[in-house]
Amino acid sequence: MSLVVLAGITVASATAIASTGVLGGDGDSSTPAAVSGPAKTAKVQRATLVRTETVDGSLGYGDATSVQATPAAAGQESAQGGQAAQSSGSGIITWLPDAGDVITRGKTVYNVDERQVPLLYGSTPLYRTLDIGSAGKDVRLLEQNLAALGYKGFTVDAEYTSGTAEAVKDWQDDLGRDETGTVQPADAVVATGERRVANVSAALGAAPTGEILAWTAGRRIISVNLEVQYEDLVVKGTKATVKLPDGTTVEAEVTDVGTAAVAPSDSGSGGGMSSDSSDAKPEDATLPVEIEVKDQKKLGRYQAAPVDVTLSADTRENVLVVPVNALVALREGGYGLEVVEKTGTRYVAVKLGMFADGRVEVSGPDVTEGTVVGVPK
Known part of the structure; x- marks a missing residue:
C-alpha cells in the first residue's frame, strides 16, 4: 500500500484582534498596539513551491x-518448396537466447532453420504479406525500422514501393534469408522497444509452436500502485526522485499511467491484502504507474528492490509564501497573518494556496514580499 505524505496545517487561534480594528473590534486607533510584538517572526518571501508525494x-x-x-498468413510461401517459411509449426528452432539477454532493434529473437527472426520496434504486429503495392501502418512500421537500421533507397511512408523491396532484399541478405523482397508475418517479432528475456519456453530442435519465450522491458523501471484518489497528480512526464535501498537518489520520470484501476484483491498476495474483496472499498483501488530512470547506470547493480518514489505533483512559481505555522485562525472564519509594524501588530486575512515543505502560498492586499509576520509558538 502506498505511503502518501501530505502537508498538515497547524495554526494558532487569533482570539483577539489588534487595536487597529482592521478585521473587526472597536477600531479605536488612538490606542497603539503593543510594540513588543511576537517573540518570533518571519518575512513573506517570493518563491517556487513544489508539492511532492512520496509513495512505495x-x-x-x-x-x-x-x-x-x-x-x-494466407498464401504465405517460401522461395523454396512452396511451403510456409518460419511460421507456427514449420521448420526447426536452431537458436534461442538465454534468460537475461537484452534484445534491441534488428537483433535476433530466435532462429528457425538457421534464419534469423529479428525484433522490430512498433505497436502494430505484422499480420499479412507485405509486397510492392501494399499500403498501411504496418508498411510504415517496417520502413521506419529499416531506416533506423541504416537501409536506404526509399521514403518512410505508408507505401511499399520498389525502393522498399530493394531495401528489404538487403535486409534479408544480412539476416541470411532468401532475398525475396517481400515480408511475411513470421519474418520478425514486433515490440514497443528493447526487451529482456525473462525465460525461454521452446527447445532447440523443436518446431516453432506456441510460446517461444517470455520477455520484459529491456530497461529497469519502477512500478507504483498509486491510490486512485491521487491519479490527478501524475501524467506522462511528471518528474520523480527515486530513493534506492542504499539511500542514494536518482532522477526519474513517469512514462506510463494505466487507465484501468486494480482492486486491492487483484494486487496479488505480495501486497499484504486479503483476497476477500468483500471489505474492499473503491478508494482502496490502485492505478498502475511506470517510472523510468534514464541514466540506468545510476541504479547500480540493483535488479529488483523496493524503493521510495517522490513525485513532483504540482508546482507554483513566483508566489508569496510564509511558514505554515505563521497562519492564525480568525474568529470570523478563514486564516490570517499577524503583520508586524513599527507601531505594533495587526491581523490581516489572507487567501491560502499550495502547501509544500512546511510553507504555504498566501495572497491578499495586505501582504507583499518582505512583510514581517509573527510566528506563534
Whole structure:
C-alpha cells in the first residue's frame, strides 16, 4: 500500500484582534498596539513551491509478456518448396537466447532453420504479406525500422514501393534469408522497444509452436500502485526522485499511467491484502504507474528492490509564501497573518494556496514580499 505524505496545517487561534480594528473590534486607533510584538517572526518571501508525494515503488523489469510463434498468413510461401517459411509449426528452432539477454532493434529473437527472426520496434504486429503495392501502418512500421537500421533507397511512408523491396532484399541478405523482397508475418517479432528475456519456453530442435519465450522491458523501471484518489497528480512526464535501498537518489520520470484501476484483491498476495474483496472499498483501488530512470547506470547493480518514489505533483512559481505555522485562525472564519509594524501588530486575512515543505502560498492586499509576520509558538 502506498505511503502518501501530505502537508498538515497547524495554526494558532487569533482570539483577539489588534487595536487597529482592521478585521473587526472597536477600531479605536488612538490606542497603539503593543510594540513588543511576537517573540518570533518571519518575512513573506517570493518563491517556487513544489508539492511532492512520496509513495512505495518496486524496481524491476515489469511484467513479462509471451512471444508466440507466428501462424502462416494466407498464401504465405517460401522461395523454396512452396511451403510456409518460419511460421507456427514449420521448420526447426536452431537458436534461442538465454534468460537475461537484452534484445534491441534488428537483433535476433530466435532462429528457425538457421534464419534469423529479428525484433522490430512498433505497436502494430505484422499480420499479412507485405509486397510492392501494399499500403498501411504496418508498411510504415517496417520502413521506419529499416531506416533506423541504416537501409536506404526509399521514403518512410505508408507505401511499399520498389525502393522498399530493394531495401528489404538487403535486409534479408544480412539476416541470411532468401532475398525475396517481400515480408511475411513470421519474418520478425514486433515490440514497443528493447526487451529482456525473462525465460525461454521452446527447445532447440523443436518446431516453432506456441510460446517461444517470455520477455520484459529491456530497461529497469519502477512500478507504483498509486491510490486512485491521487491519479490527478501524475501524467506522462511528471518528474520523480527515486530513493534506492542504499539511500542514494536518482532522477526519474513517469512514462506510463494505466487507465484501468486494480482492486486491492487483484494486487496479488505480495501486497499484504486479503483476497476477500468483500471489505474492499473503491478508494482502496490502485492505478498502475511506470517510472523510468534514464541514466540506468545510476541504479547500480540493483535488479529488483523496493524503493521510495517522490513525485513532483504540482508546482507554483513566483508566489508569496510564509511558514505554515505563521497562519492564525480568525474568529470570523478563514486564516490570517499577524503583520508586524513599527507601531505594533495587526491581523490581516489572507487567501491560502499550495502547501509544500512546511510553507504555504498566501495572497491578499495586505501582504507583499518582505512583510514581517509573527510566528506563534
